[in-house]
Amino acid sequence: MKRSLALGLTAVLALPLLSAPAAADPKAAVTIALSSAPAVLDAEHLTSVLTGRVTAGDDAHPVAGTAVHLRGPAGSTVADATTDETGGFTAAYDSHGFAGDVFVATDETDDRYAGGGSSYIGVTPAPVDFTLATDKARYDQGQKAVVSGRLQWRSSTGARDLAGAPLKIEMSQSYCGQPSPVVALKTAADGTYTASFTPTCSVVWFNGATAFAAGQPYEQTTASATVKVRAKANVVLNGTMDPFGKVQLSGWVLPAANSFGDSAADGGKVVLERSWNGTSGWKALKTLSVRDDGFNTTFTTDSSAFYRARFQGDAGIQPGTSPVRKLWRWTTKMSKIKAAPKKLRRNKYTRVTGALYRYSSTKQKKAAPYAGQKVEIIFRFKGKKTWYHLAWAKTDKKGRFSRKAKAYGDGYIAVQFLGGKDTWSVGSPNLAGINTYALTATGPGDLAGPRPVTVAPRP
Numbered sequence: 001m002k003r004s005l006a007l008g009l010t011a012v013l014a015l016p017l018l019s020a021p022a023a024a025d026p027k028a029a030v031t032i033a034l035s036s037a038p039a040v041l042d043a044e045h046l047t048s049v050l051t052g053r054v055t056a057g058d059d060a061h062p063v064a065g066t067a068v069h070l071r072g073p074a075g076s077t078v079a080d081a082t083t084d085e086t087g088g089f090t091a092a093y094d095s096h097g098f099a100g101d102v103f104v105a106t107d108e109t110d111d112r113y114a115g116g117g118s119s120y121i122g123v124t125p126a127p128v129d130f131t132l133a134t135d136k137a138r139y140d141q142g143q144k145a146v147v148s149g150r151l152q153w154r155s156s157t158g159a160r161d162l163a164g165a166p167l168k169i170e171m172s173q174s175y176c177g178q179p180s181p182v183v184a185l186k187t188a189a190d191g192t193y194t195a196s197f198t199p200t201c202s203v204v205w206f207n208g209a210t211a212f213a214a215g216q217p218y219e220q221t222t223a224s225a226t227v228k229v230r231a232k233a234n235v236v237l238n239g240t241m242d243p244f245g246k247v248q249l250s251g252w253v254l255p256a257a258n259s260f261g262d263s264a265a266d267g268g269k270v271v272l273e274r275s276w277n278g279t280s281g282w283k284a285l286k287t288l289s290v291r292d293d294g295f296n297t298t299f300t301t302d303s304s305a306f307y308r309a310r311f312q313g314d315a316g317i318q319p320g321t322s323p324v325r326k327l328w329r330w331t332t333k334m335s336k337i338k339a340a341p342k343k344l345r346r347n348k349y350t351r352v353t354g355a356l357y358r359y360s361s362t363k364q365k366k367a368a369p370y371a372g373q374k375v376e377i378i379f380r381f382k383g384k385k386t387w388y389h390l391a392w393a394k395t396d397k398k399g400r401f402s403r404k405a406k407a408y409g410d411g412y413i414a415v416q417f418l419g420g421k422d423t424w425s426v427g428s429p430n431l432a433g434i435n436t437y438a439l440t441a442t443g444p445g446d447l448a449g450p451r452p453v454t455v456a457p458r459p
Helices: none
Strands: 031-037 040-042 047-056 067-071 088-094 102-106 116-124 129-134 138-140 145-155 158-161 166-172 184-185 192-197 203-210 222-230 233-241 244-256 268-274 283-289 294-300 305-311 325-326 332-334 338-340 341-347 347-357 374-381 387-394 398-406 410-418 432-436
Touching: 047 067, 047 102, 047 116, 067 088, 088 184, 088 192, 088 341, 116 129, 129 222, 138 338, 145 166, 145 203, 158 387, 158 410, 166 192, 233 305, 233 325, 244 268, 283 294, 332 410, 338 432, 347 410, 374 398, 387 398, 387 410
Parallel strands: 040 116, 138 222, 341 432
Antiparallel strands: 031 047, 047 088, 067 102, 102 116, 129 145, 145 158, 145 192, 166 184, 166 203, 203 222, 233 244, 244 294, 268 283, 268 305, 305 325, 332 347, 338 347, 347 398, 374 387, 374 410, 410 432
């Protein structure tokens, strides 16, 4: 017989754990619909009407009598609203020309959450006409330049003045290393404006730009004008005058320091003028042309004087006058000379005597002895024109001189002073005649000693 095994089993049922039913959310979500008409504004239409509706819950039931908070971009204006029985609301929106998002929100309550939303309202900028002009086509350095113009915007009915529009005007001088000042201003009621500058460079640009805040209903616009500026003249005059009255004058005409004028005044004219006192009575001596920035001339005079150079001006550099240059020498005079003996054997010596005097700033009306000066004794053969050097003599403290000189033949002896640092040259007022004799004939070798000389002017 089969043995059967009776097993005692305990049944265990795996039952799912059931959670407690979830409690219903006591607060409803809020939805806000917002729109604007028109959604894009322009300079002629800056206001819009905002409309919206507030609903709550899955069934989107209207929320009536609740406060709606509205906020537009900076610069705009919009007031809060309250929903009606349908949950709807309206509000007037003034953009004042600023584009951006308008935000809407409601507060949280015991039975609903706070709600929010936004709507973008754009602005189409209006074209702007910007004029900029200067009161002159060319200025002189240091002269005030006046810049003026007008701003208008284009509407559907024509141009309209832009009053109170912000703008900046710059005088650009950066190319020549000078500062470029900027003037910020606003237009007047009729859209006009005026600004002033003092140009330095030879060419300057006036650049204007509107400075509307971002989002304003006008296009950003620029305008410009270019003018030339004549630099101040820097006229330099240098000069020398030697004891014989030879005057050498030279100089330059350049733009004044830091003025950055056009290339120098080549082809321009300089008038040289002379005055006896340096302050009045100026008279023109000659007109010179400027070449490679400079000018020069040479002439002879018999008087001390004051000189100046007057540049007549050209397209790049203004007229200008140099500082006064004083070319001054004091008068000298010589007494009558004597030669003794006057008759002597050829190639023998005669003694030449005389005295030298000068005037000065302290002796303007009376000549004083001119001590310590070298005078030259010279000789000319009778019937000839060439003068020859014989000897040098030196004046003593009383201005007197005495020196033996060889007589080479019949002729004339004179004495000349070749001038000092601040004095004129002068020759003796007379000629000392010499007669010579010889027992034997002489040859050309007799003239080997003397050398030809330049003769100082005689009084």
